[in-house]
Amino acid sequence: MTSLIATLDPGSRAATRGLSDIAIRNLFVIPTIVFLIIFNIFPLLYSLGYSFTDFRASTKDPANFIGLKNYMDLLSDPNIWSNFTITAQYVIVSVTGQVIVGFGLALLLNRSFPLKGLVTTLLLLPMMLSMAVVGLFWKLLYDPNFGIINYALGLGKFEWLANPKFALYAVALTDVWMWSPFVMLLSLAGLSAVPKHLYEAASIDRASRLYTFFRITLPLVAPILLIAIIFRTMEAFKTFDLAYVMTSQPTTEVVSIRLYKMAFQEWQTGKSCALAYIVLIMVLCITNVYVKYLNKAKER
Amino acid sequence: MARIRLENISKNFGPHTAVEDLDLDIADGEFFVLLGPTGAGKTTTLRMIAGLDKPTVGRIFINEANVNDWGPAERDVALVLQQYSLYPRLTVRDNLAFPLRSRVRNLAPAEIDQRIDYAARTLRITHLLDRKTDRLSGGEMQRVSIGRAIVREPQVFLMDEPLSALDAKLREALRTELKDLQRRLGATFIFVTHDQVEAMTMGDRIAILNRGQIVQVGAPQDVYSNPRDTFVASFVGAPAINLLKGEVQGGRAVVTPKSFELPVAGQAPGAGSYIFGIRPEDVRVESGAPVEGRVHDIENHGIEKIITVRVNEHFVRASIPARVDVALEEVIRFGWNAEKLIYFDPRTGINTRHQIA
The missing domain is CATH 2.40.50.140 (Nucleic acid-binding proteins)
Structure with missing residues (x-):
């Protein structure tokens, strides 16, 4: 009789195993929540508070509440707007480049050929390197005196990173090199999910390859490609390491570099918090536009 | 319209022989069924006729022309698969127009509309024309796939188990419709199935395949009452012999x-x-x-x-x-x-x- 109850009651059965499902769930979830609160949510709210003060982390002066002054100052500062313009240029160039190169690579890889696994893995390597390392060695590649890029292109002593006109694009090119594999990986997943029989039907229906691409491939890969674009846009928008390591031109001062300087060189802690919030809101807005498109793409 | 001839066709996938030394002569306007259990080589045979796979050995003729080196587009065949293979994100009308808008055909828009109307009326899907294909039921989707074959007015209709994903009632209804359609169009149909009921009810002639080889070719009644061997005898007929x-x-x-x-x-x-x-x-x-x-x-x-x-x-x-x-x-x-x-x-x-x- 007792054994019968033991088999029927899930609670007592779990007790014999040592830990109940609820205990296991708590064991995994509670540390996560604690970490999230300490390292994410608390600083987020705390910095929101600071963004309304004139606080400076370098002095002992108490923080004075100054209302929206930080926000008003920032939004009316033409220098900040130029930082945003530079960031936008950077985002557009690097994300477009990554989508074209990444999706193109995915199309090339989406067939069977010898050593396919090895080739794919090699192509993914840039993505796994550290940003700072990538920045440093691309600086060497771009070097006007001994860099291999000028040598290969026969450009003589062309200045890439010291040239205010080209520096931003040179950094964006490095970003394209590094992150195209990410777009490639997601696109490849999308491409391999397109049913093969659709292509067979199209070939029997005498559809041209271009028509097949725009009518079958692209619509079916679009949702996952959009996800890749969302990720890359968010990342490019807050890019810091590459530009910071590679050059220090005023024309490459993207908004995160401005933010860094404001916070840790000029010690305008309160004002930099406000700028960080402006960036956050912008990224959220852009992401929302994409998500809207994504939902539409999935609906259709 | 077309006569199809296969001459000692074999197809190997690596060491595996899918079809071995196959000979078939399918008359113009015939409803021809390839019947056999899973893995018998029916689909491989059909894909070779469609031009999606190339035979390892042997020759394929459509209307006396050797089509071995022709691609699927040049053979002018229509293929209906078990998976509905409709183009995503398009309406039923656009799906039907898809094969007609190919530049190779160069059809006038009025002609395209006329053919779509005809196919839609034939399959009774006129009311669905402006719907997106993912809002259709299985039976409706399969009708659209068949419609996409009809609008092309091809020489040959190839069908690979088009009914097996449908429920029993619908399968029965479409069976009659397909047979009726074939009679009206007077076209050559090659129909692959593992369901002997479909073969018996629809086929003018049946070829029974087993392990890549043809066991028997004949009219349904002939195959039923005079099976070549115990395999055919037990495969055809329910309840079993x-x-x-x-x-x-x-x-x-x-x-x-x-x-x-x-x-x-x-x-x-x-x-x-x-x-x-x-x-x-x-x-x-x-x-x-x-x-x-x-x-x-x-x-x-x-x-x-x-x-x-x-x-x-x-x-x-x-x-x-x-x-x-x-x-x-x-x-x-x-x-x-x-x-x-x-x-x-x-x-x-x-x-x-x-x-x-």
């Missing part, structure tokens, strides 16, 4: 090991060992019949009952009218219609009548 091992001795069929004996008819071969094949409808259950057995199982099919009779260790299926009352384990008597008895060689499984011919 009774196959009983035994011997012919002095004008009687003796089912062994010693179980029961029944008379044979005049066309019987000489004495020796055979596998006797008898269809359930040719087994007669009546009070005066020579053999006694017990009712082992009863299946009610509405218009008839299929009963399994147990005689020692042998089981014999018989179809009886539904109104006859029988109970499990009831003792009954049965005989058979000796004229319909088929004699198979016990070693090769081949019908003795085919061996002579």
